Amino acid sequence: MTLALEIVLVITSILMVVFVLLHKGKGGGLSTLFGGGVQANLSGSTTVEKNLDRVTVILCLIWIACIIGLNLTQTFAVPS
Template sequence: MNPLLILMLILLVISGIGLIIFILLHSGKGTGISDMIASSVYSTQTGTSIVEKNLDRITIIFAIIFIVSLLVLMVIYPQGSISR
């Protein structure tokens, strides 16, 4: 296997798992894991917004890594060329 293929597949899997985890951490309408964490760490509403902003940033970073690695795999290895 090509080292570039291995690297891109590892990036794709790690970013996909990270994306799933950080999307599940987001709260929807005031309930969620991030609110429970934020309420135990911060006692004000500003703490919750900081946690949500950080979750948004991390989720966007994982989404960009996922899309870029997927596009690189699509360009370098078109359909059917990995098995050669």
Template structure:
């Protein structure tokens, strides 16, 4: 595989996972205190998500963060050594 193509693929993966991470973090339920209460997060405590949905959201967020980190490292290695 050409190195320029690999670099473009990693840049696209980085951009897509960056956007997904922002969206996934915004979907998380506020834990109280801080910015989530300022924007009305404390008011909707009765409409909380189920435990399974929150756990799946956590897993998806961590997976996206790992993919994001791996693409950052991959781009760094490409820039440094190749």
């Protein structure tokens, strides 16, 4: 059980990093430093961006559940 949770945690961590980096810059960050702020303000929120948000939130919830599950298995593990 612990090994499965650790594997899911690593996979979701890597996927979350990838999906967060795929997001469009909202302005005020490093993306405006390289001229990305004007384009981000002109284009509206697309369906792709909304779906990317949903996938990122779902991955985040799975990630949090894995952390809580690992913590519970460590806390209530029977010492050998």
